[in-house]
Amino acid sequence: MKSTDRSSTVVAIVLIGLGVLFLAFNNIPGLDIGKTWPIIFFLIAAGFYLPPIVWPSERKALAALFIPGSVIVALGLIFFYNTLTDDWASWAYAWTLIPGGVGLGLALAARFGEWGRGTMWVGIWMIVGSVTVFGFFGMLFGGAALKAIGPVVLIAGGVLLLMRSFARPHPLPLPDGHPSPLSCRYCSTGEGEGPGVGGEVRRMAMTRARNKARNI
DSSP: OHHHHHHHHHHHHHHHHHHHHHHHHSSSTTTTHHHHHTHHHHHHHHHHHHHHHHOGHHHHHHGHHHHHHHHHHHHHHHHHHHHHHOOGGGHHHHHTTHHHHHHHHHHHHHHOOOOHHHHHHHHHHHHHHHHHHHHHHHHHSHHHHHHHHHHHHHHHHHHHHHHHHOOOOEEEEEEOEEEEEEEGSSSSSSTTOOOOHHHHHHHHHHHHHHHHHHHO
16 A cells, blocks of 8 residues: 555544544434543544554654553543543542553554564553552542452552562573573573673573583
8 A cells, every 4th residue: 555545544534533423422312522522532542543553664663653642542541431420539540540551652662663572561561550550549539430440450460560570581501401590681692692791691600500510
């Protein structure tokens, strides 16, 4: 698909979305724009999400658009909750979901823009931390729904942290079959012995392991 065709596709999708939205508002009884207006945030977010998706050749350069798009999605979710429950006082702690939006944007940018696994995990843990903090304050100060969901969110966050703490990196095998006492995370590269301080530490560990094996 040519670049001009992709541009036309993005504009067409936005126009169709707006048309369907206002068609529903004007013709479906009981559907009040006063309660569903935050859906506009999702349409705006789509304007940020679509370019890196429909232009794959420019995906790496456009992947950063996922970050503001995800922040707008977080704002849309907060406003949707506020309008449906009239719990506007929740903004005292609902803003803690905004860093989670940044984390979602980082995770998507890492996935589609090849920003690396490190960036993806930073984004994931930003989401976990943001949602956990929101669940904690919602459990204490929120309405009935948040007080019911908050403990579940805290439990889920605790389980994820336990899984992370018990996870251990796999050791690298030495040429003579003995496992290395050091993980690959101490090496500056994943191949060979690696240059720099990390490579020197690994070489020393390999030498000690070989000498110990000879003495057995």
